[in-house]
Amino acid sequence: MGVAAAALDYDAELMLRVKDGDGASFGLLLEKHRASVIHFLYRLVQEQPVAEELAQEVFLRVYRSRASYEPTAKFTTWLFRIATHLALNWLRDERHERGQERLDDGPAELPSRQVLDRRPSVEQELVYRVKLDEVRQAISALPEKQRTAVLMHKYDEMEYAQIAKVLGCSESALKSLLFRAYSTLRARLAHMVSI
């Protein structure tokens, strides 16, 4: 992305204001991207306290880098690159420390399911949780790059070009990566008609 295109990026404008000492613009960036960054990190590391801690570090790094910030890429590309880097480092350290045992653990915490019209029965709730755990484990079992690509594509609705930039690969390589990732997920999850 060139400087001209980046000029259209409102986030980059806000970041340039942060660079000029406008703390309120940092607050706007935080407000806008807090949830997407934390949720992305949560699905990647699958532990909410860790996700929040890593997100703190992401925004701290953004703030620390304000003086040297140049809008050479879309702001969210930069933001998710930092988030991905931190999360993958954490996962590598964690795997190094504990091996793969975490994947076999039960879910540390699952969000309670929101049903608008009626409360689910105990049985429905149990089935939901079991299936959700299958989803969680299927995602965890993907190779790092595939997992990160799927999360950004599915939950953050990022464009292929942007995901490719975050992951440092070409757009066509990303498409193949996603195809392989979804093929693996289909093999593991296609039996779920709906949960």
Add this chain to the structure above:
Amino acid sequence: MNCLDSSNPETLVAYVAGELDQDAASALERHLADCPACQSLVAEQAAVWHALDSWEAPQISPDFDQRLYRRIENESRSSWWRRFTGAFSPMPLRQVLPLTATAGLLLMAGLLFYRTDTAIPTRSHVQTVRAEQVESTLDDMELLRDAM
């Protein structure tokens, strides 16, 4: 239209994600009508897509921002202190020692001068006047006035 396989990796994913434009989607749907294998693939991809939809992230801690701003504030403070101490750190010892000795001597001289110039009043200089004394003086003055 060709079948959905690795030769056109984005089509299946993009179709189920609703990312295909109208023309491409229509072309694929015409192909699906005659291709059970691709129909099955689309159904499986849709099942995965919906399964992933159900994975909600937990709520964010209400004090997330507060914690972040506290860290930023602490970091700003520590960086100020680092800058302050950093200004002295590159100074070699042979420059620091004479400066410290001179500053110490000046401080001692200043303290001595201050102590001799401004003597603190001691208790012996303070005259305490009691209430009874005042009353008796006033009574004496009253008697003298009556006598006159």
